[in-house]
Each structure stands twice: as C-alpha cells, then as structure tokens.
Amino acid sequence: MVFGASATGARALTSSSSPGISLKQEGISYIAGADLPAVIVNIQRAGPGLGNIWPAQSDYFQATRGGGHGGYRLIVLAPASVQECYDFMFDAFDLADKYRNPVMILGDGLLGQMMEPLEKENTKHKVKNYPKPWALTGCKGREPNIAKSFYMIEGDLEESNLRQQKKYKLIQQKEERWEECLVDDAKIILVAYGSMARIAKGAVHKLREKGKKVGLIRPITLWPFPKKAFTKRRAPNTKYLVVEMSYGQMLEDVLLTINGKSKVEFYGRSGGGVPTEEEIIKKVSTL
C-alpha cells in the first residue's frame, strides 16, 4: 500500500515494531528498488522471533544493512526524545523525497512509550514540495510512467544498481549526523544512540562530577554512519565504549570506523535488559 501511495507522488508512511518490520522487508526492498520515497518507523522490541515487547536495539543490522534482499540502503534516523521523533519526521520525508529513497526512523520500546514535553511552535520545519515528474497520475500529455524495480534486459539492472550506489555515496557524503557531548578533552568516549544515548549521557555527567574525562558521541544517522565524528578522534590514548541494547551491532560500525587506531570496548544487554547508568559507570571504571 505504501508502494502504491508513494508511486502516485503522495508522502507515505508505515510503522510497526520489530516482527512487523521483518514482515514488511519484501515491500521495503521493492520500494528501494523502484527509487520510491517512503518513511518506515520501527519501534524496536526484543527478539529474535516473537521475543517480547520490551525495548531493545537488536534491529540495527536489519535497519542499516538493508533488511530485505538485494543490497539496498535505507537512510536511518535514530531519535532520542519525543521532540526528535517529531522533528525527524519532517527530515525523514524531506530526505526520502530528495533522494527518492526509503527512510527509516529507528526507535525502541523506551522511546515508544515515553511521554515528555514537545514544542511544536519552535520547529523551523516547513513541508517542502519536491517535484515528482515520475509519479503515476495518468499519462495525460506525457509518456507513461512506470513504477518498477524489475530489469530483465542484460545490463539494465547493473546500471540501475550503479546509479543507486552513486546515490548512496552522495548520501554518505552529505547526510551524516551526530551529536557530541564533552568529547574535546575526553579520554574515554561512549558511543550510544537513541534512548540508550540518554542513559549514557547521564553516566557521562556523573563521571564528569567525579573528575573523569568522559564524553559521548551519539550517532543520529545510523546509515550513513557518522564516520566524520570519529576520524578526528582516533588516537591510541583515546578509548571508546560502545553501549547498546543489543550484544554488539553498532559496535561493528564503530570498529570499522576506528579501524584499530583506538581501543574499542563494548557493554550491552538485550532481550528487554537495559544497561543502567550504574552499569555503564562500573564498566568505564574497568577501562
């Protein structure tokens, strides 16, 4: 239904929580293959399988590596507050239209159940109208448009793949986003996203009160992963601690980015377990 609505040029959104998102992966792959814009919200619950309905971050691989078949990319935004859920929705639709690419908003059960103040008036967002000459509207006065991801003739699919790779490269160059907290003098940098980053930030402030030089990098785009946040801070005396509500998924992107130039440690819980400030502080003390 999202494919069809988006193919007409409408702004289309679907949302679910982990198992439902797995179910939608075939359609998401088709949307990506047909270069259609769409927004997909995944409020992650714990898995695998039916798992449970507690918060988790164990769908990071699924969100950032494609999820469905065929080697496509989603732009993945990770809000950490109700305010960001609101703000990022504007960004998500704009990014989707700008690049003709599906965008995922990846939250978790903590964020999904959260109530907190939201300021709508302060937002600078305006709905942008991107021209969509490719939309299916009836072929009045023009050649027919086709919404498709199917390329039967030899070489056509490869050409389409390469065009998409070019788009992905452009997105990587232009759209990395992250938040930094007290990183400039930090000897230990925590890395966490979404609600986990808020808990990590609490730990950072408590550790600072104790005089520990600890900071936080919070990736906001999970794909493209914000490499630029790390490349200038890859020193042998800087240590990283990745904290996730998983057993180490974003960790792999941090390791790839750090590329052996700093030490990277990990602390994570999943299956509904949420790392606490105290647990993070305890882990930091062992580094």
Add this chain to the structure above:
Amino acid sequence: MNKIFGLPESLREVSTHYCAGCGHGITHRLIAEVVDELGIREKVIGIAPVGCAVIAYDYWRFDCSEAAHGRALAVATGIKRMRPQNIVFTYQGDGDLAAIGGNETIHAANRGENLTVVFINNAIYGMTGGQMAPTTLIGQKSATTPEGRSVELHGYPLKISEMLALFQGGDKAGVSEPDRWRRFFSGRGPFSLPYLLGDEPARIAALDKRSNV
C-alpha cells in the same frame, strides 16, 4: 475509407516475449482495446503481476506499477486512495491472486475498494513449470500432482469468485464474466473479477467472441 482495425493506442507496437500459444498477448490487447473504447488511456493506472506478465507495462501504453508477489491489490489500494480520480486495475494470475495474495484479495474485496481486477486463472503455475495452484482442478495433472489433484491429499480447489460473491454487502464485491468487463473499467463499477478460465488461445478467443469486446 473507414479504418475498422488497427493497433490500439493503449498498446505499444512491439513483439511480446510470451511463448507461442500463450493467452497473455490476447488479454493484454483486449484490455488495451477496452481502455481505448472508454477513452481512459490517460486516466488508467495498471498494476502488472508477478510471473510472465510482470512486464505487461512494456506492452501497454499507460501508467503502470509493479507489485511484490501477491501484493497487487495492496499497491492498487495505495494508488486508488491517493488518486481516486484515476481508474486503477490489477492483472493477476491465480498463483498471485489466490495463493500468495489470497489475503490481499479477500480484504480488498471486503473493504469494497473501487478497483478492477482482471483475474487470469489458468489453474496452474505456468511460468515456474506447471505446478499445482490453489485453483488446480480435481484430477488435473501437474508437475507436483502427477497422478492428478486428489481431494484427500490436496484438498478442493479454491473458488475465489464464488467466495467473494458471498461477502456481506455482496454488491461491493461484484464478480463478473468477461462479457461485462467493459463496465468494470468505466470506474463506476465496484470491485470486480472478470474470471477467465483457461489460457489456451481458443478458449480466450471464445470468450472474446462471447464478450463482444
């Protein structure tokens, strides 16, 4: 001199990739002719199926979309709800409509979506090598029922049109033989299922004659 026969405007002047004896080319043309007769070429949006006819849009000359396996009616619903001024139809075989997309068919019909479905039911999975489909007839031999479909082993064929006709508010899910399908493309009719049985050219030609298309 009056021109009495020609290439429909809604059909591209290309050869199809279909095998000799296949009925898809004929049904594509029938649809193109109906679209022309109704003068809706610039208004119609078609959903191509999975299977051999996935590239129906290479033959028709109007806006088209593809759909994932069985999801033609979901895509059509998304299009129609955003573009109620357009006439939206799907073109689906029995593997698509009755098996993997059975759920979509039931719910789209029950919701009373204002769509047209051209159901190309040949009672078999043709493209993949002739395996049994939900619509395969009792006793019909196929690659996966070499002894013929048996009720004990495979159950009864799914009677899609009869099932839809039983829906509450049955007027919402109209089921029609092809002789009335022109009406269903008019955009005024409810969800409909022109029900083509068999894909042999002779059979479709017979339907063609009877339907006076």
